Amino acid sequence: MTDAPSTIAERSAEVLVRSTPTVIARRVRGLSDRAIAWLFITPTIALLLAINIFPLIWAVYLSFTNFRANRPNAEITGVGLRNYQRVLNDPDIWIAMQTTAHFVFWTILLQTVIGFSLAYLIDRKFRGHAFWTTVILIPMMLSPAVVGNFWRFLYQPQIGLFNYIVSYFSGIPPSSFEMLGSVSLAPWAIIIVDTWMWTPYVMLICLAGLRSIPDYIYEAAEVDRASAWRQFWSITVPMALPFIMLAVLFRGIENFKMFDMVMLLTGGGPGSTTEVASITLKREAFESWLTGRSSAFAIILFVAVFGLANIYVKALNKVKQR
């Protein structure tokens, strides 16, 4: 009802605009809407072109050359697709991709399970739930680099708090295991820190999903005497699914790019057991100075993120439409 006058106003305004020649409109209104629209949008697009797209094109160009940034005066020669060939045939890079996949898979699994469970519990709306939700959210706002750096201290074998707590509950001597120094534990050390930091993120999105389910659906289920178990699996989970998938998408992209936290915790070590793709890329580009080759690798990574994200967004839309 309240909308009616405004729509009429809108419609008449539109008629007016359409029937007024643009020249007159411009004189009356100053700048035309179209001019304002472009004036407002162009600076942003220009900045992104300069700082994001231009360098990207440059990287594409470099990926076909043998350029090395530490020898800027050496002659640049085109090498065709050789860089791409080398990257795709390099076993080290495939190991890095596997390490990344392992990291992404476990962090997403743990964060989704813990995050969703927490959201479900917070949605019970116990007394003080708003306060405790805020407390839980704190880790995800902090700098992964600075906090990751401090976790190195928590993980110290003899003096670290983490080892102490583990040994307190399990009886294993605290100096008998090294979270960061051991080949089998280091991948889990980074998964633990990432899960600690980012579970709140998944929790917050899941909570929004749970809160979006209207009460009347549960009331109807109650009338139909559906069990709590049944309600959970046929109402709660399917209706919260688009939100869970959104959280998985965002975490997936972020963790695929993971650099700072892992760099400071393990630096990719011991050996190369925690060397995720971004760290390999950093080594190739800024330590070995294989600029051309690393550009090729960077572009492969970018295409992979972009492609996976696109496929995932399509799946997400399908779930939403259901």
Added chain:
Amino acid sequence: MSSVNAAHSVVEPTPTSKRIAGAIVILYALVTMIPLAWIFLTSIKSPPDSISYPPKIVFSPTLEGYCNLFTTRTRQTPDYIQSLPPPTGTCDEITRSRNMVIAGPSNYWPRFGNSLVIAFGSTFLAVLLGTFAAYGFSRFRVPLADDLLFFILSTRMMPPIAVAIPIYLMYRQFGLSDTALGMILLYTAVNVSLAVWLLKGFIDEIPREYEEAAMIDGYTRLQAFWKVVLPQATTGIAATAIFCLIFAWNEYAFAVLLTSGSAQTAPSFIPTIIGEGGQDWPAVAAGTTIFLMPILVFTIILRKQLLRGITFGAVRK
């Protein structure tokens, strides 16, 4: 059935289930706070206390970590220290008790200052550009609007190291390496995508009728934008600004690759704090505590807008 129960919705959880849920959530919250509490506790421990086994929860607090964070020190002979005039401050005293003298200020505050300048500078620019662009996308029929918006978002999907390679070369060419201006431009470009997406959501929520009414009253489009839309969008702009600020404040990958000295920010400086014989953990903890404080405050201010911010405005609740 009592009348209380009848008024109670069937979907309201029972008191017992609420109590159990509350207990588990509070337990989780307390466990996740342990690392943060440990950072603070370590910052007020003496170096021997910080590395004692078992880890000390009860200890006598000291400002040594903060003193070590703010100063550089040199070791001296006891005779030399004896010959000095009496200490002028707490830090002086603590340092001398370790057979050292303060040689000068450390790089912590300059690096912290760099972080402030770069974070505020880039936030200001990103929000400025973002507000205009968001208004443009929200109110006008822009050709290919969806494609442009997707393009803006996609720039954020690139792995930072992949972007850093050509940026590094470009900055070297233009003399922007290790300058605050270079970092401000870079962070602005990264943040503007977030700013556009968030602000478009906020501006979409302001009814067009307000501007239309103003324009009927004789305002031009620009005046209506300035005097009607902007005041209405203040909350959204403030929330967006804080999100941009937090990103720029926390960023490490670009900072460590593109700055080394004069423009180095705190996140790439803090891990390099070392004392005699390895990492000086109380000093690192002190630096971390000071660095994290502003974010803690902002998180509490922002708690109602967090969901929107972290999903690029996709989920608004």
